[in-house]
Amino acid sequence: MEEAAQEVFLKAFTELGSYEGRGSMEGWLTRITTNTCLNLLRSSKRRPELTVSDLTEDQTEWLDKNLTDAATEQHHSTERSLVAADLAGRVLQSMPADDQLVLTMMDGEDASVKDVAAITGWSESRVKTQAFRARRRMREAVEKLLAGRKARRQELGSARS
Amino acid sequence: MKDEHIISLIENASLAILSENDLAVIHAHTKECSDCFRAFEAAQVSLLLLKEHSIVQFEPSPFFHTRVLATLRERQAVNDVWAFSRLWRAAGALASSMVATVAALAFLTFVIPDTQVATISQASPNANGYSAEEVILDQAQSDEVSDGQLLTTIYDGDEETR
Numbered sequence: 001m002e003e004a005a006q007e008v009f010l011k012a013f014t015e016l017g018s019y020e021g022r023g024s025m026e027g028w029l030t031r032i033t034t035n036t037c038l039n040l041l042r043s044s045k046r047r048p049e050l051t052v053s054d055l056t057e058d059q060t061e062w063l064d065k066n067l068t069d070a071a072t073e074q075h076h077s078t079e080r081s082l083v084a085a086d087l088a089g090r091v092l093q094s095m096p097a098d099d100q101l102v103l104t105m106m107d108g109e110d111a112s113v114k115d116v117a118a119i120t121g122w123s124e125s126r127v128k129t130q131a132f133r134a135r136r137r138m139r140e141a142v143e144k145l146l147a148g149r150k151a152r153r154q155e156l157g158s159a160r161s
Numbered sequence: 162m163k164d165e166h167i168i169s170l171i172e173n174a175s176l177a178i179l180s181e182n183d184l185a186v187i188h189a190h191t192k193e194c195s196d197c198f199r200a201f202e203a204a205q206v207s208l209l210l211l212k213e214h215s216i217v218q219f220e221p222s223p224f225f226h227t228r229v230l231a232t233l234r235e236r237q238a239v240n241d242v243w244a245f246s247r248l249w250r251a252a253g254a255l256a257s258s259m260v261a262t263v264a265a266l267a268f269l270t271f272v273i274p275d276t277q278v279a280t281i282s283q284a285s286p287n288a289n290g291y292s293a294e295e296v297i298l299d300q301a302q303s304d305e306v307s308d309g310q311l312l313t314t315i316y317d318g319d320e321e322t323r
Contacts (some may be wrong), residue, residue, distance in 0.1 A: 001219050002219075002221055002222060002225065005219060005221060005225070006225070006229050006232065010229065010232060013233060014233075014236070063206075066206050066209065067202075081213045081216060081217065082217065084210055084213035084214070085210075085213045085216070085217040087210060088210035088211055088213060088214035091207075092214070103211055104215060106175060107175040107177070107207075107208055107212075108211040108212060108214055108215030109215050110177065110178070132172050135171075135172045135175075135204070135207070136172050139171070139172070139203045139207050140203075142203040142204075142207045143199055143200065143202075143203035146199070146202065146203055146206065147199070
């Protein structure tokens with residue numbers, strides 16, 4: 001994360017002369033940030049698929065909590081948010097860079113297809129297709145984790161009884 | 162068919178922006194279909210994870226600013242070297258040709274005249290058919306002749322006075 005932030009600052013400083021003032025400064029910085037992060041994600045090695053046994057105790061607890069009240073109101077606390085964010089990061093790291101980008105922007109930050117297309121330079125149809133595939137991959141990864149956790153809980157339940 | 166429909170519904174757009182009508186359809190369907198229920202449950206957890214992930218704010222380390230400036234200076238130094246090499250690539254041919262021209266002029270000015278003088282001084286006796294020794298001997302002979310001529314001239318002069 002810090003490496004990406006450093007790279008963004010350096011690029012913004014060195015390419016400040018190329019900013020022509022046509023668009024907003026925020027948009028220009030967002031494009032630099034997005035492209036830098038995308039390049040870093042593409043160059044970094046993808047982690048293997050995450051399994052329940054790879055999770056920390058906190059992450060397992062978070063999943064358990066969300067299995068029992070997935071559809072109900074979540075109990076927000078800073079600690080729980082950090083655990084969830086860390087888990088999300090681990091799940092995302094097992095996915096392709098483009099998937100990570102589109103999921104973070106569209107589902108995480110509620111960016112529209114048009115916004116993502118403008119920032120990344122992709123066509124809107126590509127953004128939609130990418131988002132569709134990314135959601136499927138993310139859902140399947142989480143579904144496996146949840147299934148693994150459910151199976152583990154059942155094992156523990158039957159062992160106690 | 163219904164399974165595919167529900168799954169595609171939750172994959173086409175973020176759950177956060179689904180309409181009330183879509184959500185009602187999903188809830189109604191997931192009560193009967195366990196596969197779609199699991200998919201919907203996973204989609205909900207995925208969305209929650211992504212939301213939490215985007216909320217977290219990045220706090221750089223205390224030396225972040227120093228490190229960024231140091232890296233910037235390093236890159237600028239590297240860029241300066243590259244700028245010189247680019248300049249050399251552009252003007253290198255011109256500079257090389259100028260150096261070659263100056264070297265050629267210096268050679269023609271200082272080296273060639275010396276060799277010409279030496280060559281002339283060495284080649285001139287041969288060209289006239291005399292060596293230096295012969296010239297000296299000739300000179301000696303001519304001196305002797307001139308002595309004889311001198312004596313003759315003296316004696317002739319005496320006879321004439323008599």
